[in-house]
Amino acid sequence: MMLSGWGRYPVLSCTARKVRGEADVIKLMASTTSLIARGAGRAYGDAALNSQMTLLMEGSDRILFFDEETGRLTCEAGVLLADILNVFVPQGWFPPVTPGTQYVTVGGMIASDVHGKNHHGAGSFGEYVESLDLAVSDGRTLRCADDENTDLFNATIGGMGLTGVILRATFRMLRIETDLIVQETIRANNLREAFDVLESSLSATYSVAWIDSLAQGDKLGRSVVFTGEHLAAAELPKDRASVPFSAKLPNGRKVPFDFPGMTLNKFSVSAFNALYVGSRRFGRSLINFQPYFYPLDSIAEWNRIYGRAGFVQYQVAFPRESSFEGISAILRTASDYGLGSFLSVLKLCGRQRNSPLSFPREGYTLTLDYPIRARTFSMLLELDRIVDDHEGRIYLAKDARMGARMLERGYPRIAEFAAVRQRFDPDRKMRSLLSDRLGI
Amino acid sequence: MMIASPVLIVGAASDIGRAIAAEYAKAGASLILAARNVSRLEPDVKDLFYRYKADAQLMELDILDEGQREALLGKLTEVPGTVISVAGVLGDEVAAWSSVAAANHIMQVNYVAPSLLLGALANLMAERPGACIIGISSVAGDRGRKKNYTYGSAKAGFTAFLSGLRNRFGSSGLHVLTVKPGFVATRMTEGMALPPFLTASPQQVASSIISAHRKKKDVLYVLGVWRGIMFIIRAIPERMFKSMDI
Numbered sequence: 001m002m003l004s005g006w007g008r009y010p011v012l013s014c015t016a017r018k019v020r021g022e023a024d025v026i027k028l029m030a031s032t033t034s035l036i037a038r039g040a041g042r043a044y045g046d047a048a049l050n051s052q053m054t055l056l057m058e059g060s061d062r063i064l065f066f067d068e069e070t071g072r073l074t075c076e077a078g079v080l081l082a083d084i085l086n087v088f089v090p091q092g093w094f095p096p097v098t099p100g101t102q103y104v105t106v107g108g109m110i111a112s113d114v115h116g117k118n119h120h121g122a123g124s125f126g127e128y129v130e131s132l133d134l135a136v137s138d139g140r141t142l143r144c145a146d147d148e149n150t151d152l153f154n155a156t157i158g159g160m161g162l163t164g165v166i167l168r169a170t171f172r173m174l175r176i177e178t179d180l181i182v183q184e185t186i187r188a189n190n191l192r193e194a195f196d197v198l199e200s201s202l203s204a205t206y207s208v209a210w211i212d213s214l215a216q217g218d219k220l221g222r223s224v225v226f227t228g229e230h231l232a233a234a235e236l237p238k239d240r241a242s243v244p245f246s247a248k249l250p251n252g253r254k255v256p257f258d259f260p261g262m263t264l265n266k267f268s269v270s271a272f273n274a275l276y277v278g279s280r281r282f283g284r285s286l287i288n289f290q291p292y293f294y295p296l297d298s299i300a301e302w303n304r305i306y307g308r309a310g311f312v313q314y315q316v317a318f319p320r321e322s323s324f325e326g327i328s329a330i331l332r333t334a335s336d337y338g339l340g341s342f343l344s345v346l347k348l349c350g351r352q353r354n355s356p357l358s359f360p361r362e363g364y365t366l367t368l369d370y371p372i373r374a375r376t377f378s379m380l381l382e383l384d385r386i387v388d389d390h391e392g393r394i395y396l397a398k399d400a401r402m403g404a405r406m407l408e409r410g411y412p413r414i415a416e417f418a419a420v421r422q423r424f425d426p427d428r429k430m431r432s433l434l435s436d437r438l439g440i
Numbered sequence: 441m442m443i444a445s446p447v448l449i450v451g452a453a454s455d456i457g458r459a460i461a462a463e464y465a466k467a468g469a470s471l472i473l474a475a476r477n478v479s480r481l482e483p484d485v486k487d488l489f490y491r492y493k494a495d496a497q498l499m500e501l502d503i504l505d506e507g508q509r510e511a512l513l514g515k516l517t518e519v520p521g522t523v524i525s526v527a528g529v530l531g532d533e534v535a536a537w538s539s540v541a542a543a544n545h546i547m548q549v550n551y552v553a554p555s556l557l558l559g560a561l562a563n564l565m566a567e568r569p570g571a572c573i574i575g576i577s578s579v580a581g582d583r584g585r586k587k588n589y590t591y592g593s594a595k596a597g598f599t600a601f602l603s604g605l606r607n608r609f610g611s612s613g614l615h616v617l618t619v620k621p622g623f624v625a626t627r628m629t630e631g632m633a634l635p636p637f638l639t640a641s642p643q644q645v646a647s648s649i650i651s652a653h654r655k656k657k658d659v660l661y662v663l664g665v666w667r668g669i670m671f672i673i674r675a676i677p678e679r680m681f682k683s684m685d686i
């Protein structure tokens with residue numbers, strides 16, 4: 001079966017096997033010398049690809065326990081976040097951390113230690129994982145938690161599936177009173193202003209900025225910042241006063257065919273961005289959590305708009321001190337190249353989690369995406385140099401092309417990760433195209 | 441139309457069976473899940489509860505074991521409102537040509553055992569208002585082909601059994617639904633190259649079953665295009681058909 005990540009680059013012919021539960025995982029693991037788990041395939045690059053055996057986890061998706069007092073949820077790793085939202089939002093519970101799409105699995109959220117718009121206050125998803133059951137390469141299933149197999153626990157959170165196959169996990173959900181978000185939309189005319197707005201929004205639960213990636217000169221980094229709070233029941237508008245949770249489930253519209261690669265050239269992207277920055281309504285508004293957290297989920301298969309060749313995402317995180325310089329340099333270089341990014345996102349993150357490969361760290365993170373073109377890779381190499389000069393790191397869940405050196409420079413605790421793997425997987429059974437590329 | 445509970449699913453560990461369980465749980469039904477090594481479905485019982493607040497009970501059943509079939513009937517504390525027979529095996533057609541055991545197994549699992557079980561259940565359910573018997577047969581039963589005629593003939597027998605059952609209860613109200621899936625992407629077909637536009641997901645099969653159940657349909661093809669395809673295949677004269685390679 002031909003498989004790729006969400007960016008549709010690279011594409012690899014893989015022996016893919018559907019997994020229905022623990023027994024299947026154990027059996028298939030014993031039958032091969034090399035494998036990786038795959039959730040919903042929303043990592044952009046090559047993290048969930050293994051030609052010899054890719055385990056499709058989505059059929060292992062049972063919800064096993066929920067405690068209505070504490071919000072503690074236990075489920076199999078293939079459960080989709082979308083299902084969790086469908087079941088638990090109407091009961092007044094929300095995931096503690098959510099990425100920008102609901103079509104990810106719990107296993108994928110743990111393996112990438114995903115962050116959301118609340119990272120500055122709440123940290124990454126791993127902070128809420130109380131325990132997980134991991135099938136390791138020798139056939140054992142190990143319970144991992146803060147106080148049990150601690151090293152393995154921390155290496156698995158953010159470990160890109162390379163420590164074993166996550167079978168089940170227990171994590172805490174958060175109480176909400178309504179399914180609405182009070183959104184504040186603030187214009188920032190350049191990068192400095194965007195930073196200022198994000199810094200002054202640290203007390204907001206959620207915050208994120210959309211950047212115009214093609215703006216230059218004194219407009220460099222102009223953005224729209226969105227902050228958000230869960231609406232309290234007492235603040236419900238009159239027309240919904242007795243309906244804290246509305247039952248609708250929007251079904252995605254599909255991008256019906258591959259857009260020709262041309263349509264998203266510099267001009268259309270620039271126009272998109274200008275329109276976006278120009279015509280937004282600013283100030284306070286009330287919106288459902290779906291469009292707030294998952295604006296792109298309403299267009300199923302939006303990854304096809306970049307055409308057949310696919311695209312790469314480039315997400316970097318800088319330490320706070322070097323963030324401004326690093327991000328300015330990246331935006332300048334990218335804009336000089338004239339390759340527009342459809343989605344450009346800036347976020348101020350909080351404290352880093354104690355996991356050797358966890359991506360988010362205190363400082364700013366910038367996300368860009370680029371269709372695969374001849375110039376794309378040379379530009380990204382130039383961006384790599386900027387990242388390296390400013391002590392930044394690249395997010396593995398988005399990456400499809402960096403080299404081993406960038407990994408070592410960006411993740412100084414890589415040796416610690418390798419040591420844990422050596423202990424639990426000495427024969428390197430758990431591997432992916434990503435781990436082979438990066439030599440981990 | 442109301443779905444009559446409990447809904448007994450025979451072969452509940454199958455991909456299609458799991459999807460059916462979810463669909464009926466969502467509709468508010470209570471469930472009895474019957475399968476071999478049924479304790480492996482304990483996580484499913486929890487899932488059905490936490491997702492849909494559905495009550496599900498497990499019962500051990502190897503459908504080939506007459507004793508177990510009888511025991512299942514004995515263990516039922518109430519007459520099922522709905523029975524859905526999902527168990528089946530595709531088997532290895534070529535092996536069945538030379539092995540009586542292999543051929544017999546395919547015939548037993550797809551025809552003899554489910555027919556005997558549904559026949560016994562029909563006697564129990566005949567008086568229950570709103571009761572429904574659903575059998576998963578296959579388009580393969582619509583015409584024997586060299587690729588899978590052992591399986592196909594067993595499904596044909598099952599289709600005929602269901603049709604007769606429907607006729608027997610036609611006036612008294614017991615609803616009998618024959619389901620004929622075309623290709624479905626499940627464990628049974630894993631690794632086969634199936635044409636996407638002719639292949640249903642287990643969820644599609646399940647949701648069309650519940651809607652056909654509600655509409656009191658007699659025969660359901662999933663996907664719908666298979667009705668036309670099988671009409672054409674059945675219409676081909678035997679003289680031509682015998683030398684075709686389909």
Ligand SMILES: Cc1cc2nc3c(=O)[nH]c(=O)nc-3n(C[C@H](O)[C@H](O)[C@H](O)COP(=O)(O)OP(=O)(O)OC[C@H]3O[C@@H](n4cnc5c(N)ncnc54)[C@H](O)[C@@H]3O)c2cc1C
Nearest residue numbers: 039040041042043099100105107108111114115160161166
């Ligand atoms: C539109 C969009 C928005 C996004 N927004 C964000 C965001 O805001 N923040 C963020 O952090 N990420 C974001 N992402 C990335 C996404 O959250 C991660 O890539 C996540 O890991 C995807 O989960 P998945 O189930 O699709 O996993 P896959 O893509 O299938 O796999 C990702 C990694 O998880 C591993 N994995 C999956 N399941 C298991 C398992 N059971 N056991 C062990 N390892 C496993 C795989 O081996 C692989 O290394 C976004 C992605 C998209 C497409």
Ligand SMILES: NC(=O)c1ccc[n+]([C@@H]2O[C@H](COP(=O)([O-])OP(=O)(O)OC[C@H]3O[C@@H](n4cnc5c(N)ncnc54)[C@H](OP(=O)(O)O)[C@@H]3O)[C@@H](O)[C@H]2O)c1
Nearest residue numbers: 453454455456502503526527528578621623624626627628
């Ligand atoms: N997939 C298709 O393309 C397709 C097309 C047309 C019709 N169908 C029919 O759809 C039904 C479901 O199949 P599926 O596609 O979901 O495949 P599946 O997952 O392989 O399901 C077959 C099920 O039958 C059960 N079974 C086999 N022998 C049994 C026995 N002796 N006692 C009890 N249960 C037994 C199996 O139980 P275990 O789990 O214990 O093995 C399994 O759960 C079958 O009747 C099949 O013929 C399928």
